[in-house]
Amino acid sequence: MPKKDIRIDNYILKAQPFAQPILNYLRDLVHSVCPDVEETIKWSFPHFDYKGSFCHMAAFKEHCAFGFWKAALMTDASNLKENQQTAMGHLGRITNMKDLPSAKNLTAMLKEAMRLNDSGVKLPPRQKTPATAVIEVPDYFKKALNKNPAAKERFNAFSASHRKEYVLWITEAKTDATRERRMATALEWIAAGKGRNWKYETPKK
Numbered sequence: 001m002p003k004k005d006i007r008i009d010n011y012i013l014k015a016q017p018f019a020q021p022i023l024n025y026l027r028d029l030v031h032s033v034c035p036d037v038e039e040t041i042k043w044s045f046p047h048f049d050y051k052g053s054f055c056h057m058a059a060f061k062e063h064c065a066f067g068f069w070k071a072a073l074m075t076d077a078s079n080l081k082e083n084q085q086t087a088m089g090h091l092g093r094i095t096n097m098k099d100l101p102s103a104k105n106l107t108a109m110l111k112e113a114m115r116l117n118d119s120g121v122k123l124p125p126r127q128k129t130p131a132t133a134v135i136e137v138p139d140y141f142k143k144a145l146n147k148n149p150a151a152k153e154r155f156n157a158f159s160a161s162h163r164k165e166y167v168l169w170i171t172e173a174k175t176d177a178t179r180e181r182r183m184a185t186a187l188e189w190i191a192a193g194k195g196r197n198w199k200y201e202t203p204k205k
Contacts, residue, residue, distance in 0.1 A: 002031040005039035008046045011059075019059035022094055026057050026066055029103065033110040043198060051117040055110070058089070060188065065089030068109065070116045070123055076109070135164045138171060144183055151191040158195070165196035 004027075012023045023046075030037055030048050038049045045058040053069035067089035068074060094100060101109070145152040155163060166186050173179035189198065 002035065003038065004031075005041065005046075007041045008039050011041070011046055015059035015064075016061060018096065019064050022064045022097060022100070023057060023059055025097065025100070026064075029106060030055060030110065033107050034114055043194065044192070050114060051120075054113060054117060056089070063093040063095050065094065066091045068113045070113060070121070072123060073116055073121060074109065074112055135167045137163070137167055141167065141170060141183070144187060145190075148187050148191060151187045154190050154193050158190075162195045166190065169196055 008027065012020055012027075015023060027046070034048070034050050034054070036050060037054060040047050040049060042056070045056065047056040048054045055066065055068050057064065057066045059065075071090045091101065092099070100106065145155055155166070158166075170179060170182050170186060173182055186196075189196070
C-alpha cells in the first residue's frame with residue numbers, strides 16, 4: 001500500500017469539484033510509477049519526494065497545476081518551461097482530464113524525473129538579481145495589481161528584491177503574449193505569497 005499523507009487527502013477534499021478527479025489521478029499515477037515516493041505539504045500544497053524534491057501538484061479556482069522539481073534538466077525542458085508561463089506547473093493549465101498528457105507520456109516524464117534524482121544531479125544555482133538600480137513598476141503591472149487586492153497586498157509586503165524579481169521577469173518578456181502569460185502567473189503566485197523563485201527556496205518549517 002502506498003504511504004499517503006492525510007493532509008493531501010484533506011487538500012483534495014477541499015479542492016473544487018472539477019479538480020478532485022485530476023488531483024486523485026495525478027497522485028495515483030505518481031505512486032504507481034514511483035512506489036517509494038513520500039508525500040508531504042510544502043508551501044501549502046502537495047509535494048512528492050523521492051531522494052529529494054521530485055514533483056508537486058496544486059489546485060486553484062479554475063485550474064490545476066503539476067510540476068517537476070528538476071524540470072530545467074529534463075529532455076523537454078524548453079516546452080515544460082513554456083507551459084509554466086500559463087500556470088504554476090509544467091503541464092500548463094489543467095482544467096479537465098483531457099488537458100493532461102497521455103498516461104504513457106506522463107509516465108515517461110515521471111521516470112525521467114526519478115532518474116535525475118537517482119543520479120544525484122543538482123539544479124544549477126539560480127542567478128541572483130542584481131541589487132543595484134531601482135526597478136520601476138510598470139503602469140500595466142500596477143493596474144493588474146489594483147484589480148487583485150490579495151496580490152497587491154502581498155506584493156507591497158514583499159522585500160524590494162522579491163518585487164524586483166517579478167518586475168524584471170515581466171518586463172523582459174519578448175512578446176505581448178508572453179508578457180500576459182507571465183502577468184497571469186505572477187498574480188497567482190503573488191496572491192499566494194510566493195516569490196518569483198519560490199520553487200528554489202527552502203520551505204520554512
